[in-house]
Each structure stands twice: as C-alpha cells, then as structure tokens.
Amino acid sequence: MRNFTLFTLALALVVILLGAFTRLTDAGLGCPDWPGCYGYLVVPQEHQHAIAEARFPERPVEMAKAWAEMVHRYVAGTLGLCILALALMAWRRPAAPKGLPWLLVGLVVFQAALGMWTVTLNLLPLVVMGHLIGGFSILALLFLLWLRQSPQRGPLPNGTKPLGTLAVVATGVLLVQIMLGGWTSANYASLACTELPVCEGDWASRLDPEAAFHPLPPPAKSYEFGVLDYPARMTIHVSHRIWALITALVLLLLALRLWTQGLRREALAVTGVLMLQLMLGIANVVASLPLPVAVAHNGVAALLLLSLVAVNYRLWQRSRYE
Structure with missing residues (x-):
C-alpha cells in the first residue's frame, strides 16, 4: 500500500502540472462541455468537426487545446480511481489509516465538481482558483498518508518543540501565496507587470484592491483571458510579489531555526526548493512567462508545500492513530 500511495502521489503531481499546462496554453475551454468533448466521449475526429461546431458554434474545434483538456481529464480521472483503490485497500487492512483515505475520496469528488464548474461557468476565477487549491490539497494529503505509512524516524533533538508553531505559521503563509498565485493566473494577471523589482510606471497610485479581490468579477459571457481592467490585474500581480517576499522571509527564518536545532536535512530541503521557486518567479517576469518555466513554477510550488508538510x-510526529 505504501508503494501504491507513492505512485498515486506522483500521479497527483502530474495532474497539477497538466492542469498548469492546460491553463497556460489557454486550453481550459478546449472542450466547451463536461465530461465529454463537443458531445463526444473523446476529442472529435476531423470528420466530426462540422457536427461538433454545430453543437457549439461559439467554440470552433482546436485540436491541440481539446487534447490538452481531455488528457488532463483522463489523468485526473485515473488519479481519482487510484485514490478510491487506496481507500478500499486501507479499509481491508486493520493497521492502515482509515480516515485520511476516505477524506481524500470526498475531496476528489468535490474536485471533480470544481472541474465541471470550471467549464460550465466559463473559467470563473473563483472556481479556477478553488480547483487549483483542491489539487494542491489532494497532493498534500497523499503525501501525509505516505508519511504515515513510512518508518518512524528517531526522536527529535532537544529544544525543537517551539518550532512546531513556526512551521504551522510558515505553512499558512505559503498557502496564502499559493492562493494568490492561483488568483493571479485565474485573472490573467501574470504579465500585468513586466519590470523588476517593482511594477512599471506610477503603479502605486493605481492600486485597486476592491476590484482586484472581489470574489465575483463583473458579469461576462466568458472569463477566458480575464475581464478585469489593468489597475485590478496590476494590483493582483503586485500583491503576489509582495507576499512572495514575506513568504520567503518566513520560510528562511524557519529553515534557519531548523538548521540551528539540528534538523539540517529539513532546512536544506526548504531552502533549496524556495530558492528554485524564487528564480522561476523572476524568470517568468524577465522572459514574459515562457511555458516551461511557468509550468515548473506550479510544480515547484507543490514541492515547496510538500517540504513544509x-x-x-516531523515536528508534530506522534504515534500513529486511526
């Protein structure tokens, strides 16, 4: 079961990367219906395009985008089946964790609903961000399940107990940053600022937090490519940058405390992944969001979350319980 959990964890990371690729290639509506594609179970073939476009005249068939969307759905569906299999395996094994696998099953069902609403609500930003957070939550809980099945490590060095609170705070700070990243992407604000370290022009006088962070944007037929004006998008982008700095400082403080308390492997892991993520973020701005870098930025954010999990x-480890 531990090996299968690790496989499922890797598959969840693949789903996150595929989701990022789908969003960044503007393929979120590559299939305008759900769960099929233009009324077919698979991407319509060339001889079916006329029928498909008659069903959805506002969305001409784009094969590359349709395949990106459907591959994401296929792999996500496979992940859901693997998580269900994990829950059934745990149910049959007396010593296996019971609550966590079934919590994952419930989360997968809700995540599938978010995937449907992403399409049916035409990329409504709140739903798109929720779908991202759902994927990260599944990944983190699968990693926790794998850790609970792993051999117990030795006792903690003396004096590490106060670090538990700092680790929880650091995780909360990182989660806010991930949500801001999802909000930036969902509102197509990734290129709202093209200079470093601050935004170009008189950005400070144009901030519009009310419009930037209102949960429901102005009504629109579709939210593809975003509907917010430039000041709102710029505000979202700047907020993501500022919170990235706060996140980096908090995580570096945690890493320093871990190092001084003898947990050097954990300190190196957090620091290394954090530095990689910062470099990818800078590269996204400097190189105008190149696809491989932007996808990697999502993947490394997931790895950073796993490092904090x-x-x-490690800091809050107790005897296993059901």
Missing part, C-alpha cells in the same frame, strides 16, 4: 509531520 514533511517539516510539520
């Missing part, structure tokens, strides 16, 4: 588990 591991730190929290």
Whole structure:
C-alpha cells in the first residue's frame, strides 16, 4: 500500500502540472462541455468537426487545446480511481489509516465538481482558483498518508518543540501565496507587470484592491483571458510579489531555526526548493512567462508545500492513530 500511495502521489503531481499546462496554453475551454468533448466521449475526429461546431458554434474545434483538456481529464480521472483503490485497500487492512483515505475520496469528488464548474461557468476565477487549491490539497494529503505509512524516524533533538508553531505559521503563509498565485493566473494577471523589482510606471497610485479581490468579477459571457481592467490585474500581480517576499522571509527564518536545532536535512530541503521557486518567479517576469518555466513554477510550488508538510509531520510526529 505504501508503494501504491507513492505512485498515486506522483500521479497527483502530474495532474497539477497538466492542469498548469492546460491553463497556460489557454486550453481550459478546449472542450466547451463536461465530461465529454463537443458531445463526444473523446476529442472529435476531423470528420466530426462540422457536427461538433454545430453543437457549439461559439467554440470552433482546436485540436491541440481539446487534447490538452481531455488528457488532463483522463489523468485526473485515473488519479481519482487510484485514490478510491487506496481507500478500499486501507479499509481491508486493520493497521492502515482509515480516515485520511476516505477524506481524500470526498475531496476528489468535490474536485471533480470544481472541474465541471470550471467549464460550465466559463473559467470563473473563483472556481479556477478553488480547483487549483483542491489539487494542491489532494497532493498534500497523499503525501501525509505516505508519511504515515513510512518508518518512524528517531526522536527529535532537544529544544525543537517551539518550532512546531513556526512551521504551522510558515505553512499558512505559503498557502496564502499559493492562493494568490492561483488568483493571479485565474485573472490573467501574470504579465500585468513586466519590470523588476517593482511594477512599471506610477503603479502605486493605481492600486485597486476592491476590484482586484472581489470574489465575483463583473458579469461576462466568458472569463477566458480575464475581464478585469489593468489597475485590478496590476494590483493582483503586485500583491503576489509582495507576499512572495514575506513568504520567503518566513520560510528562511524557519529553515534557519531548523538548521540551528539540528534538523539540517529539513532546512536544506526548504531552502533549496524556495530558492528554485524564487528564480522561476523572476524568470517568468524577465522572459514574459515562457511555458516551461511557468509550468515548473506550479510544480515547484507543490514541492515547496510538500517540504513544509514533511517539516510539520516531523515536528508534530506522534504515534500513529486511526
């Protein structure tokens, strides 16, 4: 079961990367219906395009986008089946964790609903961000499940107990940053600022937080490519940058405390992944969001979250319970 959990964890990371690729290639509506594609179970073939476009005249068939969307759905569906299999395996094994696998099953069902609403509500930003957070939550809980099945490590060094609170705070700060990243992407604000370290022009006088962070944007037939004006998008982008700095400082403080308390492997993991993520973020701005870098930025954010899950588990580790 531990090996299968690890496989499912890797598959969840693949789903996150595929989701990022789908969003960044503007393929979120590559299939305008759900769960099929233009009324077919698979991407319509060339001889079916006329029928498909008659069903959805506002969305001409784009094969590359349709395949990106459907591959994401296929792999996500496979992940859901794997998580269900994990829950059934745990149910049949007396010593296996019971609550966490079934929590994952419930989360997958809700995540599938978010995937449907992403399409049926035409990329409504709140739903798109929720779909991202759902994927990260599934990944983190699968990693926690794998950790609970792993051999117990030795006792913590003396004096590490106060670090548990700092680790929880650092995880909360990172989660806010991930949500801001999702909000930036969902509102197509990734290129609202093209200079470093601050935004270009008189950005400070144009901030519009009310419009930037209102949960429901102005009504629109579709939210593809965003509907907010430039000041709102710029505000979202700047907020993501500022919170990235706060996140980096908090995580570096945690890493320093871990190092001084003898948890050097954990400290190196957090620092290394954090530095990589910062470099990818800078490269996104400097190079105008190149696709491989932007997808990697999502993947490394997931790895950074996993590093903090591991730190929290280590610091708060107790005897296994059901």
